[in-house]
Amino acid sequence: MTNSIILTTWAVLTFSVMTVGCNSQNQGATPPADESVSPPTTSSQPHESEEASAMSDKIEKTESEWQSQLTPEQFHVTREKGTEPAFTGKYWDHKGDGVYRCVCCGLELFSSDTKYKSGTGWPSFWQPVAKDHVEENRDTSYGMVRTELECSRCGAHLGHVFDDGPQPTGQRYCINSASLDFEAKESEKKDAERTSGE
Numbered sequence: 147m148t149n150s151i152i153l154t155t156w157a158v159l160t161f162s163v164m165t166v167g168c169n170s171q172n173q174g175a176t177p178p179a180d181e182s183v184s185p186p187t188t189s190s191q192p193h194e195s196e197e198a199s200a201m202s203d204k205i206e207k208t209e210s211e212w213q214s215q216l217t218p219e220q221f222h223v224t225r226e227k228g229t230e231p232a233f234t235g236k237y238w239d240h241k242g243d244g245v246y247r248c249v250c251c252g253l254e255l256f257s258s259d260t261k262y263k264s265g266t267g268w269p270s271f272w273q274p275v276a277k278d279h280v281e282e283n284r285d286t287s288y289g290m291v292r293t294e295l296e297c298s299r300c301g302a303h304l305g306h307v308f309d310d311g312p313q314p315t316g317q318r319y320c321i322n323s324a325s326l327d328f329e330a331k332e333s334e335k336k337d338a339e340r341t342s343g344e
């Protein structure tokens with residue numbers, strides 16, 4: 147009894163799928179050409195600017211989700227607005243061409259092209275990759291008025307920005323290594339592989 151109902155349903159469904167298929171073939175003259183063009187992830191919002199879609203893709207996770215994804219130090223710095231001790235981080239003296247991403251969500255934040263030696267013991271840059279990848283907040287903790295920096299996509303605490311940086315911007319983006327994940331440029335990676343293979 148149940149089986150025959152399922153069979154009937156199946157037959158009806160199959161038939162209607164075939165009918166729809168035939169109908170769309172009959173309309174024939176202009177085949178849908180857009181299917182292979184756009185990747186499936188970007189199909190929802192037609193033609194917004196890159197910036198607008200980056201801003202709308204906010205990432206929110208619970209404390210325990212972040213905790214399981216990050217090391218204790220990364221968690222403390224990015225989710226609890228901590229600061230790593232100067233001269234202890236992975237990147238304060240790091241060189242190499244590439245991009246520094248948010249350790250939490252992977253958003254591109256800083257390029258090695260704008261990294262400079264500040265002598266502070268924290269990785270320092272004079273400009274972010276894009277203004278709207280980094281959010282600025284007024285921070286009055288510890289009796290100081292500073293400008294705190296957050297990843298604009300996931301809210302990770304990054305560090306602070308000061309106006310004693312080098313030209314052309316005069317800004318010093320003082321960032322915790324623990325908030326960053328460095329990705330070397332393709333050419334650099336190949337060089338590294340070649341050297342390590344010898």
Ligand SMILES: [Zn+2]
Pocket residue numbers: 248249250251252253297298299300301302
């Ligand atoms: Zn982020």
